[in-house]
Amino acid sequence: MKIGSLKVRLILLAVGSISIALMATTFVLNTLFYTFFEERIFTELDQYLIQLTANLEFDGDIDLSVAPLSNPQFDLPFSGLYWQVIEKGETVASSRSLWGNTYSLPPASFPGERFRFESKSSQGVPLIILGWSILLGEIETQRVLSLSIAVNASEVVDATSEFRSSFIKWLSLMFFGLILAAWVQVRIGLAPLESLRQKVEKVRSGEVQRLSGPFPQEVLPLANEVDELLDLHDRSLAKSRERASDLAHGLKTPLTVMLTIAHDLRKENVIKQADEIETQVESMRYYIERELARVRTRADALRHTDVSPVIDKMVSAIRRFPRHTPLLWEVTVQEDLSAPFDEHDLSEILGNILDNARKWAQSVVRITSESLPDGFASIVIEDDGRGVPDDVIDTIINRGERLDAMVQGSGLGLAICSDLAESYGANLTIDKSSLGGLRVTISWNSN
Known part of the structure; x- marks a missing residue:
């Protein structure tokens, strides 16, 4: 796919x-999960904080003790869950899980007001801390204690990382699934344009004359505009064809008169002037016939013709022409071969070539065809005549050149045959045949 295509852009x-x-x-969900999990941790820490406060035992004098909390992790060294009681900046009690270590706290807050804090243990382990200050004892002996519960920050970080890793895997699958869905959507969405392109291709190749068929509402105006353009094109070609035909018919009478004058001059032994007039008349006829053929070609350029029936018809007709010796016609043409020619023009081209082959062949004329999978096809006509020198082959299809100057005949001539073939996008080439005479090849690309 090219970068300029609409499909690639979409x-x-x-x-x-x-x-x-x-x-x-990913960013939003990761943030939400982190916030949610952190709040869940703080909720759990808050429960432990309340439990720690309730488990404080004070005899009213100096001794302070804490009853064991419900979670056994507080008793496991470096378990990741800790508690600590501070009075006047000194640790007065802590969980066994701290194993003699401590962590710093912010300045004491108002009693009963919870604080959230991130700190590090004396070993440098990041901690998430929830705590509060309480007043303990009578007014005379009242003590201000800071109670806190701490958990390793890695609990939140690791859980968030695990969630993000798992979530990214699913998002990756979702990404490829959405890309596939987008590709299918683009294919389906642009299918009408592909259908329109195929219809235009069929119009160009002559399979259909107009863009028929249902189209979506968004594409239908374009299809209608193309059909109207084709109608306008056909009308313009028809008018051009009529004008060219009228001009040709209008010139035929003066040309006939000029040939009559040349004939009279020849009788009067004015040979040079008669030859010059005949040459100019033949040249004018050539141009007239060529332009008429081109106009007809442009008008019928979108048609296809089955080759085999046309060849059979032309061979059957040319066989009736008189010859001094019998002639063998070898015809091997594919039945399903079609060519992008109007039937009349294809008959003119083949008729002229076959007639030339008939005139110069000694005993055989061979007609074959070839069709390749890539769309290239050809018709080859060969004879076993005496052929022509190599330096003459290239001039055969030049304007006004004739191989049969001494043989009477009719037709458009090889030059016009070549022009006609080129008008249809085909090529006419001439070279030596393995039979000894000439080989004329008409080739085209059906695609």
């Missing part, structure tokens, strides 16, 4: 949009 736009959306989703 797919790239979908890839970009989906990527941005999924990255934003």
Whole structure:
């Protein structure tokens, strides 16, 4: 696919949009999960904080003790869950899980007001801390204690990382699924344009004359405009064809008169002037016939013709022409071969070539065809005549050149045959045949 194609643009736009959306989703969900999990941790720490406060035992004098909390992790060294009681900046009690270590706290807050804090243990382990200050004892002996519960910050970080890793895996699968869905959507969405392209191709190849068939509402105006353009084109070609035909018919009478004058001059032994007039008349006839053929070609350029019936018809007709010796016609043409020619023009081209082969062949004329999978096809006509020198072959299809100057005949001539073939996008080439005479090849690409 080319970067300039609409399909590529839409797919790239979908890839970009989906990527941005999924990255934003990853960021938002990761933030939400972190916040949710952190709040859950603080809720759990708050329960432990209340339990710690309730488990404080004070005899009213100096001794302070804490009853064991419900979670056994507080008794396991470096378990990741800790508690600590501070009075006047000194640790007066702590969980066994701290194993003699401590962690710092912010300045004492108002009694009963919870504080959240991130700190590090004396070993440098990041901690998330929840605590409060309480007043303990009578007014005369009242003590201010800071109670806190701490958990390793890695609990939140690791859980968030694990969630993000798992979520990214699913998002990756979702990404490819969405890209596939976008590709299918683009394919389905642009299918009418592909259908329109195929219909235009069929019009160009002559299979259909107009863009028939249902189209979506968005594509239908374009199809209608193309059909109207084709109608206008056909009308313009028809008018051009009529004007060219009228001009040709209008010139035929003066040309006939000029040939009559040349004939009279020849009788009067004015040979040079008669030859010059005949040459100019033949040249004018050539141009007239060529332009008429081109106009007809442009009018019928979208048609296809089955080759085999045309060849059979032309061979059957030419066989009736008189010859001094019998002539063998070897015809091997594919039955399903078609050519992008109007039937009349194809008959003119083949008729002229076959007639030339008939005139110069000694005993055989061979007609074959070839059709390749890539769309290239050809018709080859060969004879076993005496042929022509190599330096003459290239001039055969030049304007006004004739191989049969001493043989009477009719037709458009090889030059006009070549022009006609080129008008239909085909090529006419002439070279030596393995039979000894000439080989004329008409080739085209059906695609």
